[in-house]
Amino acid sequence: MYTIIEQTTAFVKATLADAEAGHDWFHIERVYKNALRINAIEQADELIVALAALLHDIADAKFNNGDEEIGPRIAGDFMRSINLPEAIAEHVQQIIRNLSYKASLGEISFASKELDVVQDADRLDAIGAIGIARAFTYGGYKNRVLYDPNIKPNMNMSKEEYKNSAAPTINHFYEKLLRLKDLMKTDEGKKMAQQRHDFMLAYLEQFYTEV
Secondary structure, eight states: OHHHHHHHHHHHHHHTTTOOGGGSHHHHHHHHHHHHHHHHHHOOOHHHHHHHHHHTTTTOGGGTTTOTTHHHHHHHHHHHHTTOOHHHHHHHHHHHHHOSHHHHTSOOOOOOHHHHHHHHHHHHTTSHHHHHHHHHHHHHHTTOOSOOTTSOOOTTOOHHHHHHOOOOHHHHHHHTGGGGGGGOOSHHHHHHHHHHHHHHHHHHHHHHHHO
């Protein structure tokens, strides 16, 4: 397993060398560590959890013209290139397909304990201090305004509306980030999310005070 993780880490680092700062190797590393922490309690299949955490953003659809299969495809090609069993490769690909928040807005066709662990780990990196930094980094990357009081959050977006949204970054807190605490699947994920959620509420209070 150590050799597999070492090979996967090297592949991910090389592939994401020029990635947008909120979806770079350091994001992957944080998700990987969160996943291992959660899995120490959940006791899902450790290799599948580790591989899915490391490969989950190998080719994010939003940086690839909305292609939702490019990530699973690249991850699958890599895993097969190092001769991992087909069942492991397919399980990891299914986790990647169903991990994102936007995936939860559509029809859910797959479930596993390993998905729950990695999904919670990924969602933890979307909230709290790092989540705030990542939100504004991506907003800057897309040249979005920080805040516009005339544009209200859309609290009932479809998957397509979410994918195509160009709303101010502050709206993203209400449309997604503040919802994640209650979407955590694992007990450890829920515990870890609470403090990060509270930090975002405090941040928003300060933000509006300054506005």
